[in-house]
Amino acid sequence: MGRGTSKTKKTGSAKARSDAPASRSRRLAWIVAACLIPVLLAGLSLYAKSLTMTAWDAVVKYQSPYCFELEPVAASGQPATGGVLLIIVDGLRLDASRTLDTWNAARNGGLGAPAADLVAVTGQPSLSDPAAAVIPSGASQEIHGVTTNWYEGLLKIDNLFTAAKRSGKTTAVVAGKGWVDLYGDSIGAMYKFDDTAGDYDDQVFQQAMAILAAGSEASTPLPDLLIVHFGGVDTASHEYGATSPENLAVARKLDGYIGQMLAAYDLGNRTAILTADHGHIATGGHGGWEAEVVNVPLVLVGKAVTSGQMPAAQQTDIAPTIAALLGMSQPSETIGAILDNVVSLPPEDLAKAFVDLGRVRFEFSQAYAGEVGKNLPSSQALTDIDQNIVDGNGLIDQAWVNLTAGDPGRGVEAAKGGLYLMDEARSKVDALRLAAERRSRLALALILALGPLLGLLYLGRNRWSAYALVAAVGYFAVHSVVFYLVHGFRLSLSIFNEESMVQSFFNSRMLEAAIVVLLTGLVLGLVIGWRKRYQGPELAEAAATLSYLVAYGLGLQIVLFYYLFGVNFGWYLPNLLWGFKFYADCLQMVPTGLAALAVVPIVLLGAKIAALLTGSRGVTPPVSAK
Ligand SMILES: [Zn+2]
Secondary structure: OHHHHHHHHHHOOHHHHHOOOOOHHHHHHHHHHHHHHHHHHHHHHHHHHHHHHHHHHHHHOOOOOOOOOOOOOOOOOOOOOOOEEEEEEOOOOHHHHOOOHHHHHHHOOOOOOOEEEEEEEOOOOOOHHHHHHHHHHOOOHHHHOOOOOOOOOOOOOOOHHHHHHHOOOOEEEEEOHHHHHOOHHHOOEEEEOOOOOOOHHHHHHHHHHHHHHHOOOOOOOOOOEEEEEEOHHHHHHHHHOOOOHHHHHHHHHHHHHHHHHHHOOOOOOOEEEEEOOOOOOOOOOOOOOOHHHHEEEEEEEEOOEOOEEEEEEEHHHHHHHHHHHHOOOOOOOOOOOOOOOOEOOOHHHHHHHHHHHHHHHHHHHHHHHHHHOOOOOOOHHHHHHHHHHHHHHHHHHHHHHHHHOOOHHHHHHHHHHHHHHHHHHHHHHHHHHHHHHHHHHHHHHHHHHHOHHHHHHHHOOOOOHHHHHHHHHHHHHHHHHHHHHHOOOOOOHHHOOOOOHHHHHHHHHHHHHHHHHHHHHHHHHHHHHHHOOEOHHHHHHHHHHHHHHHHHHHHHHHHHHHHHHOOOOOOOOOOHHHHHHHHHHHHHHHHHHHHHHHHHHHHHHHHHHHHHHOOOOOEOOOOOOO
C-alpha cells in the first residue's frame, strides 16, 4: 500500500485527484474491503448457524435441574369427594368450548350439580406432552423438563400418580402414548390407545364407559382418579383449522361422549373436571403464546365444588386442587395453588391440604433456591431470599397451630401467606441470578454491539454509503413485509402446524432472506448506476457495505438477546417470544452472510444494467492522466 501511495503521489496531479479517478491506494482499499467483508460475513453466517442450533437445542433438549428427589409429605386431611374424573379434550379452544352443550350445561349447573367455570393458563411451550406433564405434576415446563412432544422417558418428578400410590389411592388413565408413556407403572390401570388412529376417540370413549359401568359393581370399584384424554379436536384443528366446521363437528361429537360419561358418573358423590391442554391459532398450530392457545377452558362440576368463577387459574393449579379434593399427598414439586374459591372442602380439611401444600412447597423452594443460587456470591439479597423461605415455612407452622386451635380459616390465610412468601422468594432468586449473568455478559455484548461501528466509520467515507444504508433499511422493511404480512407469520411456535414443518420453515426463511438481500443489492446497483457517477471498486465497497449493514442490524438484535438470556440457557427457558425472534434473526444472518459473496457482483451488475439503459458507459469520469 505504501508503494502504491508513493507511486500515485509521483504520477498523479492535484487537478486530476480532485475530480475523481481515485488514487491507486484508495482503489486498492475499496477492492480489499469489497472482498474482505463478504468473506468475513460468510464466516460469520456459519457461526450464526451453530448459534441457532445451540439455542434451539437449549429449549428442545432442555434438561431441568429441578428434578429433585424430595421427601414426600403424607396427606393430613380426608377426601372431600368419592372420586375425580378428569377429562382432557386435546386442543379444545375456550371459545369452542362455549358453543358445546355438555360443557355449557356443566358450567351453568344444568347437570344438577354445582359447577365452577374457569380459564386455565398454560405454560410455554404450549404443546400436548409438556401439558401432559404439567397437569398431573402441577409443575411448569421449566421444572418438569418436558418441552417437546418427542420427549422420551418417564417424567422425572413427583405427580398425582406417584402421590396416589403412597396415599393408597387408585388411578386409571385412558389415553394415547404421550400421556401414558410419561408415567409408566405409576399409573394404577393404564388403557393405552393409538392416538394416531382414526377411531382413537371412539376407543377411548368405549373404554371409559366400560370403566364407569363396571364401577357400579363392588368388585370393580371406580379408581379414585380417572383421567380420560380425547385427541380428535387437536387432529382436526391441525388438519382443517381451529375454527373450521370439520373441527367443530369433532368437538360436538366428543361433547356428546362427555355428556354420556358425566351422566354415568355420580356427580352427587363425585367430581368431574373438564379441561384442554392447549388451544390452537386459527390456522391450526399451537405451542406459542397466543391468547387463544394459552387460555384454555377449565370446568369443575359435582361434589365439593362451589359455583364460582376465577378468570385466570394456572394449569399448574389443577394437580394440587385434585390432591386436595381426594385428600391425598401433594405432588412434591408443584408450584400451583389449591383453587379454594371453587372447591368446597370442610374447613379443617381445606386447612390441612394447605398445610400439606406448604410443607412440600418449603422443601421444593429450598432446593430450588439452592440450585439457582448455588454459584452466586453470598450477598444480603441471597440471605434475604433464604430467610423469606424460612419465614414462609414459619407461616405454614402457624397455619397448623391455628388449625389445631380450632381456627382453620385463619390457618388457610396463614398458609396462603407462607406460600406467597416462598413463591416470591423463588422469583427473587431467579431475578438475582439472571441479573448476575447479564452483568457478566454485558462487556462482551457492548463490544459486539459497538465494535462494528469502527468498520462503519471507515465504510461511511464511501460516497455511496448513505445509499447502502437506505438499501439495508429496505432489506429489513421488505423482509418484515414478507414475513408478517405476506406469510402472516408471528414470532411463535404456533406457526408450525406440524413438527415436520420446522425444518422446511427454516429452509424457506433462509432462502427468502437470501433472495431479499440480493434483490436489495440489485436495486442499489440500479439506482447508483442511474446516477452514472460511480467507479467500479468504490461501488463494490458500497455493495459490501450493504451486507455489512444488514449483518450489523441483525447482529444488534442477536446481541440484545444474548445479553438478556444468553444462548445456552441451562437453568431456565427464556421468554419464547424473544426466543423465536432470536431464531428468526439468526436464520437471516446465515443466508444474508453467505449471500454477501454474491451481493457485490449483483450490485455491479445492477449498475451496469442501469448504465446500459441510460446510455452511459458507467464509469465516470474516464480514467485520466494516461
Ligand atoms: Zn396439536
